[in-house]
Amino acid sequence: MKKAICMKTAIPGPKTKKLQKEWHKYEVNACGYQANVVWADAKDCLVTDVDGNTFIDWTSGVLVTNVGHCHPKLVKAMQETAGKLLNNYECPHPWRIEAAKALMKKAPKHMGKCFFLSTGAEATETAIRMMKRKSGKFEILCFECGFHGKTSGSASAGGLTGPKKGFGPTVPGVIRAIFPNPYRDEMGFCDGDPKFTKYFNYLDSVIAANSVGSLAGVIVEPYQGAGGFIFPPKGWLKALENWAHAKGMYFTLDEVQAGYGRTGKFFAAENEGLKPDVITLGKGIGSGASVSAVIGTDELFSAFGPGEMSSTLGGNPVATAAAKAVLEIFDEENLTENSAKMGAYMNKKLKAIMKGCKYIGDVRGMGLINAVEIVADKKTKAPASADMIHKIIDGCAEKGLLIGSVGKFGNVMRVAPPLTITKALIDESCAVFEEVMKSL
Numbered sequence: 290m291k292k293a294i295c296m297k298t299a300i301p302g303p304k305t306k307k308l309q310k311e312w313h314k315y316e317v318n319a320c321g322y323q324a325n326v327v328w329a330d331a332k333d334c335l336v337t338d339v340d341g342n343t344f345i346d347w348t349s350g351v352l353v354t355n356v357g358h359c360h361p362k363l364v365k366a367m368q369e370t371a372g373k374l375l376n377n378y379e380c381p382h383p384w385r386i387e388a389a390k391a392l393m394k395k396a397p398k399h400m401g402k403c404f405f406l407s408t409g410a411e412a413t414e415t416a417i418r419m420m421k422r423k424s425g426k427f428e429i430l431c432f433e434c435g436f437h438g439k440t441s442g443s444a445s446a447g448g449l450t451g452p453k454k455g456f457g458p459t460v461p462g463v464i465r466a467i468f469p470n471p472y473r474d475e476m477g478f479c480d481g482d483p484k485f486t487k488y489f490n491y492l493d494s495v496i497a498a499n500s501v502g503s504l505a506g507v508i509v510e511p512y513q514g515a516g517g518f519i520f521p522p523k524g525w526l527k528a529l530e531n532w533a534h535a536k537g538m539y540f541t542l543d544e545v546q547a548g549y550g551r552t553g554k555f556f557a558a559e560n561e562g563l564k565p566d567v568i569t570l571g572k573g574i575g576s577g578a579s580v581s582a583v584i585g586t587d588e589l590f591s592a593f594g595p596g597e598m599s600s601t602l603g604g605n606p607v608a609t610a611a612a613k614a615v616l617e618i619f620d621e622e623n624l625t626e627n628s629a630k631m632g633a634y635m636n637k638k639l640k641a642i643m644k645g646c647k648y649i650g651d652v653r654g655m656g657l658i659n660a661v662e663i664v665a666d667k668k669t670k671a672p673a674s675a676d677m678i679h680k681i682i683d684g685c686a687e688k689g690l691l692i693g694s695v696g697k698f699g700n701v702m703r704v705a706p707p708l709t710i711t712k713a714l715i716d717e718s719c720a721v722f723e724e725v726m727k728s729l
């Protein structure tokens with residue numbers, strides 16, 4: 290079978306080297322560690338760099354291109370719309386109306402309406418405003434290692450120090466609790482008790498010690514993305530939702546990363562039959578177009594009147610034409626089903642690689658989101674050094690695989706290809722990953 294990977298130069302290639310030098314003469318060098326590759330074009334699961342090398346992509350950008358890079362239907366919808374109308378601000382246009390209709394057709398039945406924005410952080414800010422405004426209260430329960438964006442309010446809700454360090458005090462009213470982590474369960478919160486008694490006793494004591502009686506809501510990711518692809522034990526999210534509702538709090542599920550088929554269900558909420566009051570969406574909803582959204586119950590939206598929700602570029606014609614095209618592609622190509630099927634296949638292959646590798650401490654996943662946690666020692670679970678992680682990223686790139694890392698310790702490899710990936714591409718890319726891991 291013909292290989293998809295095609296390497297023509299060493300990495301970085303000559304054109305890449307030249308462009309990278311240029312880049313930071315003009316734009317600040319403040320991005321994270323990535324493979325030494327300057328992207329030129331991409332199609333489906335393959336990325337080609339400026340030197341003509343073709344890679345299999347396990348990043349999907351950063352979990353964005355769920356329908357595959359530059360899907361022809363998505364590109365066509367954006368190009369056609371760009372030639373007709375580029376901006377509108379609050380004035381309606383057919384693309385926005387059609388996209389809202391399509392999104393609400395797909396949304397969980399208890400949801401009332403949606404609203405289009407541009408980024409995930411903007412969706413987080415909006416969800417928090419919705420919960421505060423409707424409840425008339427100001428405290429939000431959030432989680433250690435959570436990530437919801439880098440604007441002031443969304444970073445304050447997050448539980449990683451990186452986005453907050455050096456900027457002074459964060460937004461008050463955030464109460465933060467531990468997110469149960471089955472691989473690093475120092476507190477014994479994942480002890481198998483289906484009622485999570487130990488965890489909710491702890492949470493009650495966190496609230497008793499920190500709340501001044503103004504609890505508006507909870508914001509939580511279905512699995513923690515930037516925190517290290519941490520999947521809570523089965524049933525915990527439902528128990529959390531029930532706990533919040535019993536306390537009269539609203540419940541926001543941040544599906545910016547987990548939504549749109551990534552976990553093997555269209556909405557991650559479906560995995561445990563959750564009924565959130567707000568779902569935030571971003572990344573895959575545009576699969577490359579700058580669009581995000583909130584979906585909420587009528588109850589929550591009822592707190593907003595005319596002129597109280599807007600965003601200069603939110604819901605613009607090109608973005609919403611893209612959002613509608615993406616929804617159609619999902620249905621036409623059964624991408625959610627492919628995510629569940631290919632994700633399970635990939636998980637099995639990664640677990641087999643783990644067996645033969647002394648540096649892989651854990652492999653976990655759901656659908657086409659898999660995490661490979663790299664450790665210095667399997668017994669102590671000490672996180673691998675940045676040096677080792679960079680070696681993996683660079684080693685994979687040299688052999689034609691694009692991969693990135695995340696996590697509180699930066700030691701979790703992100704395995705998140707577009708949802709269109711095939712068995713053949715999984716086999717080819719896993720062979721590269723295994724070779725690199727064995728070479729360490």
Ligand SMILES: Cc1ncc(COP(=O)(O)O)c(C=O)c1O
Pocket residue numbers: 408409410411413436437438439510514515543544545546547571572
């Ligand atoms: C769960 C989650 N929420 C929110 C965001 C913020 O999205 P954006 O970078 O589009 O503002 C991210 C981004 O990684 C995310 O993973």
